[in-house]
Amino acid sequence: MPTYKNGRAVIDTDGNIMHCHGAGLLEYGGFYYLFGEDRRDRRRVSCYRSKDLVNWEFRNICLTLDSETKRHYVRTDLRLAPKNSGPMTPEEAAAISLQPIGHRGANIERPKVLYCEATGKFVMWMHFENGRDYNAARCAVAVCDTVDGDYVYMGSFNPVGNMSRDCTLFKDDDGTAYFISSARDNADMIVYRLSEDYLTVAEQVKTLWPGQFREAPVVFKEKGKYYMLTSQCTGWAPNQGGWAVAGAMDGRWSSIKPFGNETTFNTQPTAAVKVGGTWVYIGDRWDPSDYLNSTMVYLPIDLENGCAVDWADEVTIEDGRISVSAGDIEDFRIMLPGCSEYLSGDGFNVFTRRLGYADKNLLWLMEEKDGSVLLRHKESGKYLSGDGILTELKDDDRLLWELGDGAEGKLLINRHSGKSMAVFGRRVILADSDDKHFGGFTFVKNY
Ligand code: GAL
Secondary structure: OOEEEOOOOOEOOOOOEOOOEEEEEEEEOOEEEEEEEOOOOOEEEEEEEEOOOOOOEEEEEEEEOOOOEOOOOOOOEOOOOOOOOOEOOHHHHHHOOOOOOOEOOOEEEEEEEEEEOOOOEEEEEEEEEOOOOOOOOEEEEEEEOOOOOOOEEEEEEOHHHOOOOOEEEEEOOOOOEEEEEEEOOOOEEEEEEEOOOOOOEEEEEEEEOOOOOOEEEEEEEEOOEEEEEEEOOOOOOOOOEEEEEEOOOOOOEOOOEEEOOOOOOOOEEEEEEEEOOEEEEEEEEOOOOOHHHOEEEEEEOEHHHOOEOOOOOEEEEEOOEEEEEOOOOOOEEEEOOOOOEEEEEOOOEEEEEEOOOOOHHHOEEEEEEOOEEEEEEOOOOOEEOOOOEEEOOOOOHHHOEEEEEOOOOEEEEEOOOOOEEEEEOOEEEEEOOOOOOOOOEEEEEOO
């Protein structure tokens, strides 16, 4: 059964890790084509295709720093790789937030592709930055005669003079295409209607939610209504996603209501696809410590219940139907009562930390032993001991815990002392059950 494991690396049909981030999805010729960021070396936009959204076949690097360029009637800047482009020094790479060491030249984000019936061409829109900072804030256009061929780069520009960062494309049933992007340093979300050949902006039709700082737009249409998913602006860190609805692209859009949880399950919107009768949210799970480890998540959207999206470990797509299931994710985070702190470890000490999704030190595993449980710190492989430290596994009942019911969560009762784990300041201590410093812990699955 074609099953997609959310948030895990995807291995393509050639056996390689798939690199396709901030992706856009195009249905064409019986395939789903995915175009996304591939930041390795001089690559920029990769393309994969699939019949089931699970098995992905690598097709091409459609845009590189060496792609052919061609000017068109918008006053564009054709430079993808400026003259001084060469490998970055480690210092230069470090100065550009979270970029892997690579080559200078354009930074291309969130590529999206539409097929233009009027011209028979495939048109890619994307976010362009100069590769050194985020000040260019331009969109760029590339075009190709075939869906997954080598795209010709037509240059970058500021649409109607606006800044343009996170972006998406949407094609309406009548072929009218829209480009939607964050403007005014992300304060506004602007909707542009494209020219008939999709190569430039015909008109700025809407400025949405001025001053509300939205990015990562995704638009889809269902039963005559237009839906837009967006995120807040917190860089690579996840935040609560929002959705809005309108009767027309240039009509009145609703205010933004939340979907998913407070981190959108550690994702940021990038695309949506309809499977059978169900719209599926596709989000990037960025890894801020290593961009190339970023993965993708599919979650069905319940439109009957206000764009409700719940977490699912696995998504199975079969005969045009989508179903969700619990997978084999075993690791979890241990949340402290009444605050957004989590239990962490550094290989020896145990202390508390704010939630950081890429922070592997927050992950724990549970093992059963002699009718009790062992709590294993995933990163170090060591076990939580009643001394409040991490140790190697040994035959010692200080490593054994019993789970009890506390006022706010699960009590962790140490078998050796009979005392319960509590947190005092940022340290772990053992306390008597009636001690005011503890109320139980919540075990939160690592989605
Ligand atoms: C995010 C944005 C990404 C990328 C990143 C860079 O907010 O959605 O596409 O631009 O910031 O920090």
